[in-house]
Amino acid sequence: MLINLSDIIKDNDGKLELSESFEMPTTDFLGEEFTFSEPCLLEGVILNNTKSLELKGKVTGKMGVHCARCGKPLTVDLEDPVEEILVREDAVFPEDEDVIVYSGSEVELMEAIVNGFLLNVSGKFLCSEDCxxxxxxxxxxxxxxxxxxxxxxxxxxxxxxxxxxxxxxxxx
Ligand SMILES: [Zn+2]
Ligand SMILES: [Zn+2]
Incomplete structure (x- = not known):
């Protein structure tokens, strides 16, 4: 998912509202296959703090999983917070800082979103508490x-x- 930053890069103290729908890739993790039959939504804001750009928002959507006890296919809500610092490739920034580097006026967010998803998700879902x-x-x-x-x-x-x-x- 490429986000065009040209408006906010020039505008110190500027603010860019985001509402982007995107295709989340099928992801295998913890023995579960997470599928996304509908586009997910990234909503949030990118703030220019003159040194870097700060992205704050959340990803929402519906994901297909399976009951951990009976294997029944389930659709559950996805809601992940997203917080990232975006820095231009030529900016001086501490190397150990966890940032997304962009070049030109566009940033690719997909990898960060998938990584955030993997950090937040659990592999256990139940069709009902008393399955x-x-x-x-x-x-x-x-x-x-x-x-x-x-x-x-x-x-x-x-x-x-x-x-x-x-x-x-x-x-x-
Ligand atoms: Zn039996
Ligand atoms: Zn079940």
């Missing part, structure tokens, strides 16, 4: 009714282990 998950014996979705398997004899510690094994195979 019953899948039968540990036959794999049936227990939210749709009982499959009739006798799971009662399972030692709770073994069940915990089965859950861990399942999470491990889920994240492969």
């Amino acid at each position: 019953k998950g899948l039968c540990s014996i036959c794999g049936a979705n227990l939210n749709e009714g009982d499959c009739g398997c006798n799971r009662e004899y399972i030692d709770p510690r073994l069940e915990k282990l089965a859950e861990i094994m399942k999470n491990m195979s889920d994240t492969e």
